[in-house]
Amino acid sequence: MTETTVVESDRVALRPVERDDAALLQRSTTDPDIRVPLGAPAPQNHHQATEFIEQTVEEGDNIAFVAEVEGDAIGFVMAEIRDYGRPELVYWLLPEYHGQGYGTDAVGCLVDYLFRTVECHGLQAITFEFNEASRGVLERLGFVNEGQLREAAFIDGSYVDVVRFGLLRREWEENQSD
Structure with missing residues (x-):
């Protein structure tokens, strides 16, 4: 891992986002394999x-990391910290790393980091009904489906359902003892 690694698993490391990561983050709005499942409306x-890095990562209370495998950037994970309610997770991986378990590892590292360092009762995340991979990441980490908003987002030319997931601190703690 690198000297800037903040948290890591056996396979994935998370490091702070730097301004030099702009090209990586730009890809989330231009590559259809990331943009569509993420719901990014415009490149x-x-x-x-x-x-985005300056306003959302550097100036805000949000907690954001670049996910790396063997020193190579593979994606982005972030918790949007809110004045009310639970922090909301945002995450994506480069398409060439899909389907290999890196998403679960990276988001799992973020979840562990948040519950160990941020005073919060729970976390939340949303995904689109069609995004089975993202739903799978959340379910593997113990998140519970808390509801579905029918046709709540306009993505890639059609209305899609939005699924909300949540994980309470006590549920995370129970998973830690398993």
Whole structure:
């Protein structure tokens, strides 16, 4: 892992997002294999991706990391910290790393980090009904389906259902003792 690793599993390391990561983050809005499942409505240029880093990562209370495997950036994980309610997770991986368990490892590292360092009763995440991979990540980590909003988002030309997941601290603690 790198000298800037904050948290790691056996296979994945999380490090802070740097401004040099703008090209990586830009890809989430331009690559259809990431953009569509993420629900990003419009592509961003490099300047907009840099502004996202400055405004959302550096200036806010959000907690964001680049996920790495053997020093190579493979994706992004973030907790949007809110004044009310639970922090909401946002995550994606580069398509060439899909289906290999890295998403579960990276999001699992983020979840563990948050429950160990942030005072919060629980976490939440949303995904789209069609995004089976994202739903699988959450379910493997113990998140519970807390409800579905029918046709709540317009993604890639049609309305899709939004599924909300949650994980309470006590549920996470129970999983830690298993």
